[in-house]
Amino acid sequence: MAEASPLQRRLIVLLGTLLGMAITAALGFWQLDRAAQKRALEQAIAQRGQQAPLGNAELRGDAQQLHRRAQLRGHWLADKTVFLDNRPMDGRVGFFVVTPLRLAGRAESLLVQRGWVPRDQADRTRLPALATPAGEVEVEGRLAASPSRLYELGQGSAGAIRQNLAPDAYAAELGIPLLPAALLQTRAAAADDGLLRDWPAPAVDIHKHYGYAFQWFALCALLLGLYVWFQVIRPRRRRPIA
Template sequence: MKIRFKYRPVLLLAMVACFTAIAIGNFQRSRAEQKQNAFDRIEGARYDAPIQVGAALVDAAILDKHPANARGHWLADRTVLIDNKVHNGVAGYHVITPLRIEGTSLCILVNRGWIAAPRLRSELPTLPAVRESRVDVIGIAHSPSGKVFELAPDHSKGRVWQHLALDRFREWSGLTLQPIILLQTDEVHDGLVRDWRPSESGALKHWGFAIVWYLAAAAAAAGGLVASMERRKPDE
């Protein structure tokens, strides 16, 4: 029995499916590499010397994910709580307080950490007091993306906000802000939880997706070849 290949429309469809699956697999592989590189950069930056944030506006892209410190005075009356923050399965808030940088009117927002929410949503947690004297705050610089998915407009006027956006906080508070948020890491023993380290890079998930799509590409190619095969007896 002889086997020869004959063009059939299904072969074209199979090849299109194969190349599409390869392209998606390559995209997932690229995402995995990007996330792993970002994770490695964050982990490596933790051992760098902190960069002093002062009176000059910083470059958010350069400072992002690097250790930083700022010196100044807390503006406790401008503290807001970011809702729907979960730690170890417990609902709570992130506590955001601006710090007026010493020697300037410029401020930097500091995420002081996580606090558990009371049982009743109508109640707010009792926040730990901050020092009125000058403080040095050490943390990890975070550059917010500025893009937030909203089911409805967030008209944040009180202390509880659904998410944090620098432009919105600037408009609400009237403060001039650095373009970064400082995730506080120094221990001040105030009861707030400061756990900013990602548990994993997230790359493994994308590697899994990539393998699935590469297998799909192989299956499409094999299916197209099998469908285009034509078997004939020697005397035909």
């Protein structure tokens, strides 16, 4: 096989550089597009948070209602409470308390992430005492996706203390219909139930996409700079002066 001529080698290097620049520039613009999508989502979340609270009748729990405020009435299913383990709040580790709320006038129930309680350091299996009002209560909060999941080995526990809680599986386990969303409770139904509710604002991570875009554009510029240096400037510097 004949060896490539100097002209062919220069063409190969040029095409490779152009291809690399095209790919890195496209990835940079894709990251900018992702940032624009996240910014639109951030604005949509803010707008939903300013809308009037949803009541029992209009509650669907679908994606279009996520991040909306809700003011619901129902009965706590206190014996169905689940304690999600290894959940931090304010720098401490404890439990997220999740209790189904049987909605008044509805056949469905809704998982309510009621708040956070510390874990007993001496006995990890000891459940904290909760003040759960009987009778019909009014619960205020913000609709969110199902409780966040942590990495878990195996199938997980089926007791009161769990690592994760899948609404569909939990509904089948209890034999009750559950709406797909969950409610992050923001105000106590009782005067003081001892639960912390310092829920973080919904994160959309816009700035990381700008960071990734900068990296891709910088790599694109580096490819151009290397080509110019090795294929244009350096050969000219090596030419003998007449």
